[in-house]
Amino acid sequence: MAREGILIVLSGFSGAGKGSIVKELIERYEQYALSISATTRAPRPGEEEGIAYFFKSREAFQQMIAEDALVEYAQYVDNYYGTPRAYVEEQLAKGKDVLLEIEIQGARKIKEQFPEAVLLFVTTKDIQTLEQRLAGRGTETKEVITQRLKRAVEESEGMEEYDYLVINDQLDTCVKQIHSIIESEHLKTRRNQAFVGKVREELKRFSKGE
Ligand code: 5GP
Numbered sequence: 001m002a003r004e005g006i007l008i009v010l011s012g013f014s015g016a017g018k019g020s021i022v023k024e025l026i027e028r029y030e031q032y033a034l035s036i037s038a039t040t041r042a043p044r045p046g047e048e049e050g051i052a053y054f055f056k057s058r059e060a061f062q063q064m065i066a067e068d069a070l071v072e073y074a075q076y077v078d079n080y081y082g083t084p085r086a087y088v089e090e091q092l093a094k095g096k097d098v099l100l101e102i103e104i105q106g107a108r109k110i111k112e113q114f115p116e117a118v119l120l121f122v123t124t125k126d127i128q129t130l131e132q133r134l135a136g137r138g139t140e141t142k143e144v145i146t147q148r149l150k151r152a153v154e155e156s157e158g159m160e161e162y163d164y165l166v167i168n169d170q171l172d173t174c175v176k177q178i179h180s181i182i183e184s185e186h187l188k189t190r191r192n193q194a195f196v197g198k199v200r201e202e203l204k205r206f207s208k209g210e
Helices: 018-028 058-066 085-093 104-113 127-137 142-156 171-186 189-207
Strands: 007-012 032-034 070-076 079-084 097-101 118-123 164-167
Touching: 007 018, 007 104, 018 032, 018 097, 018 171, 058 070, 058 079, 070 085, 070 104, 079 085, 079 104, 085 097, 104 118, 118 171, 127 142, 164 171
Parallel strands: 007 097, 007 118, 032 097, 118 164
Antiparallel strands: 070 079
16 A cells, blocks of 8 residues: 655754654665755754755745745745745655644644654653753854854754654664654554445445345
8 A cells, every 4th residue: 555655744842853863764764755955044964965955045036935935934044944845746646645844833833734754853852951962963053053042042942743752762663663653653543545445335236246
């Protein structure tokens, strides 16, 4: 039976380890496809065009908005981030589970447009760990880290809007947990209406001795 692809939103505080989680999901299981976002943020050392992000000027980003080329977009600490529409639609049509690593405003817009999307919120086990990871990454200035922590306070207000809360203490455990959530989502009866209908029809015919 062909499965329908699920749109998966992964949000969480900066430093919660979302990047490592999606990388592992893609490497371990063939069913996932990772959407690469467009952003006006400058690349961090080692971030490659088309792999980490599609890096855009403000003008080019505005153009994408005007052309309706983004499923959603949002502003985050002075920069724009958005999800290109074509890739998401193409991968879902192929039956892939599409991962969006996006912040909360984007997550809300996705839920409005795709009510069947699964929203996961990732956090560290405590805030001290978050601070250590953010500082340890060494890619942001103190000022940006402070802005990101401030933003985390705002995002924490919306945690209940997500379907699942995932604690990234041990990466391997967390990745397995997310995969099992998605596998369970695939088994929801409402995602399997075609199969349910087929079983009903066959049963009816069988009961009539056909
Ligand atoms: P970073 O600058 O750390 O790569 O990303 C900053 C924030 O933007 C993260 O919370 C990340 O999940 C979010 N983000 C990345 N891409 C998108 C996107 O396409 N749309 C939205 N709404 N948020 C995004």
